[in-house]
Amino acid sequence: MSLQTKYLLSESQMPKFWYNIQADLPAAAPAVLHPGTMQPVGPGDLAPLFPMALIMQEVSTEREIEIPEPVRDVYRAWRPAPLYRAHRLERALGTPAKIFYKYEGVSPAGSHKPNTAVAQAFYNHDAGIRRLTTETGAGQWGTALSYAGALFGLHVDVYQVRVSFDQKPYRRAVMETYGARCVASPSNETVYGRSVLAKTPNHPGSLGIAISEAVEMAVQREDTKYALGSVLNHVLLHQTIIGLEAMEQMQMADAWPDVVVACAGGGSNFAGIAFPFMGQALRGGQKSRIVAVEPAACPSLTRGRYAYDFGDTGRMTPLSKMHTLGSQFTPPSFHAGGLRYHGMAPLVSHCKQLGLLEAVAYNQVECFEAGVLFARNEGIVPAPEANHAVKGAIEEALRCKREGKGETILFNLSGHGHFDMVAYQKYFAGELSDEQYDEKELAMALAGLPSVPETA
Numbered sequence: 001m002s003l004q005t006k007y008l009l010s011e012s013q014m015p016k017f018w019y020n021i022q023a024d025l026p027a028a029a030p031a032v033l034h035p036g037t038m039q040p041v042g043p044g045d046l047a048p049l050f051p052m053a054l055i056m057q058e059v060s061t062e063r064e065i066e067i068p069e070p071v072r073d074v075y076r077a078w079r080p081a082p083l084y085r086a087h088r089l090e091r092a093l094g095t096p097a098k099i100f101y102k103y104e105g106v107s108p109a110g111s112h113k114p115n116t117a118v119a120q121a122f123y124n125h126d127a128g129i130r131r132l133t134t135e136t137g138a139g140q141w142g143t144a145l146s147y148a149g150a151l152f153g154l155h156v157d158v159y160q161v162r163v164s165f166d167q168k169p170y171r172r173a174v175m176e177t178y179g180a181r182c183v184a185s186p187s188n189e190t191v192y193g194r195s196v197l198a199k200t201p202n203h204p205g206s207l208g209i210a211i212s213e214a215v216e217m218a219v220q221r222e223d224t225k226y227a228l229g230s231v232l233n234h235v236l237l238h239q240t241i242i243g244l245e246a247m248e249q250m251q252m253a254d255a256w257p258d259v260v261v262a263c264a265g266g267g268s269n270f271a272g273i274a275f276p277f278m279g280q281a282l283r284g285g286q287k288s289r290i291v292a293v294e295p296a297a298c299p300s301l302t303r304g305r306y307a308y309d310f311g312d313t314g315r316m317t318p319l320s321k322m323h324t325l326g327s328q329f330t331p332p333s334f335h336a337g338g339l340r341y342h343g344m345a346p347l348v349s350h351c352k353q354l355g356l357l358e359a360v361a362y363n364q365v366e367c368f369e370a371g372v373l374f375a376r377n378e379g380i381v382p383a384p385e386a387n388h389a390v391k392g393a394i395e396e397a398l399r400c401k402r403e404g405k406g407e408t409i410l411f412n413l414s415g416h417g418h419f420d421m422v423a424y425q426k427y428f429a430g431e432l433s434d435e436q437y438d439e440k441e442l443a444m445a446l447a448g449l450p451s452v453p454e455t456a
């Protein structure tokens with residue numbers, strides 16, 4: 001038997017529509033609220049931040065939303081993305097389970113993030129916008145949006161979390177290669193950044209702070225909008241191309257997943273692979289278990305509260321109901337920077353409340369251990385974020401081994417780790433430790449959640 005099996009779709013088989021799970025949910029997700037009035041926000045409230053086409057996608061309940069041809073044309077550079085059977089990993093684990101993985105690291109930016117970056121750049125360009133502002137933590141989102149901005153002639157300002165700005169100079173160099181401007185956040189460019197620096201001059205930054213800065217800059221200019229790399233409904237929608245392709249490819253493999261696994265930071269790559277499978281089950285089709293894997297140091301789904309909260313630390317965004325650690329919570333610094341966000345996508349949170357998915361949390365050292373085992377068998381070095389999905393899939397495969405079950409496992413390998421080799425070096429030097437969040441800080445952040453009337 002060959003140990004190398006990959007399932008490829010032709011370009012003509014690339015999906016023509018994204019899948020909107022809002023069409024199939026048994027109950028609608030709670031409304032997004034205006035923090036001043038506590039009333040549901042209307043499209044007009046979001047207009048300073050996003051072009052109308054994206055706002056309409058945010059609230060759409062249409063099941064299929066057409067992928068514009070210019071977006072499909074860019075997608076063709078790396079899509080359809082390959083699906084692999086992890087024969088060698090199965091053998092190393094001695095599991096009767098079949099393990100498949102969808103590989104999103106083949107995009108120019110090395111992760112799933114261009115799936116939405118390209119779409120967002122297209123809709124902004126189409127609406128006559130000239131500039132985009134955004135935040136980036138580890139740098140993957142900033143890289144993806146810089147790439148997309150270059151293709152559609154948009155100037156991109158990236159507020160990059162200070163620690164990663166300092167520790168990941170190569171990420172910044174890639175963004176600048178695509179023509180973007182990177183600013184370490186907190187910065188002196190915004191009122192909010194200056195207020196943070198006045199209190200804490202050496203502040204390491206956080207995604208929540210960088211979002212506040214990017215939002216503040218976007219609302220000041222007519223020709224500028226803001227782009228978010230995860231969390232929002234339209235972002236999750238764009239990522240569903242991952243799961244839609246994977247469904248076709250699982251059929252090619254004559255298999256169907258008993259369990260679908262993905263890592264979850266803001267929830268976009270998780271939703272991308274899982275929502276199409278969940279939708280199939282919601283419409284009465286075959287059912288798969290769905291598992292979200294998050295870092296134990298920033299465990300919004302497993303330890304957070306399901307409550308209304310701000311999306312940013314400066315409290316400028318609308319209020320969304322989500323699993324949150326509190327917008328004032330600063331996660332400890334660990335290497336999966338893309339998973340260091342205080343909240344979980346409202347749609348993913350809502351699905352958790354509906355019992356449509358399970359969540360588990362793992363520490364970073366055990367996730368690197370899983371990633372290294374994966375690399376030594378499958379050849380791809382996963383991003384530290386993706387190591388969480390690898391760990392989740394391996395745990396499922398080992399359960400199958402204990403139970404003597406030949407189940408089929410599908411996981412999303414959201415990106416490669418070529419810009420994260422310092423983290424791997426630290427792992428090999430034994431210098432990587434399991435960061436713990438501060439229980440007191442979490443309690444304080446949760447106590448500081450905005451109070452929202454019960455009726456909301």
Ligand SMILES: *Cc1c(COP(=O)(O)O)cnc(C)c1O
Pocket residue numbers: 110111112113140141229230231263264265266267268269270338339383385386414415416
């Ligand atoms: C950003 C990122 C993540 C986490 O973001 P989600 O929105 O939760 O998907 C995961 N993996 C990679 C490779 C990333 O770049």
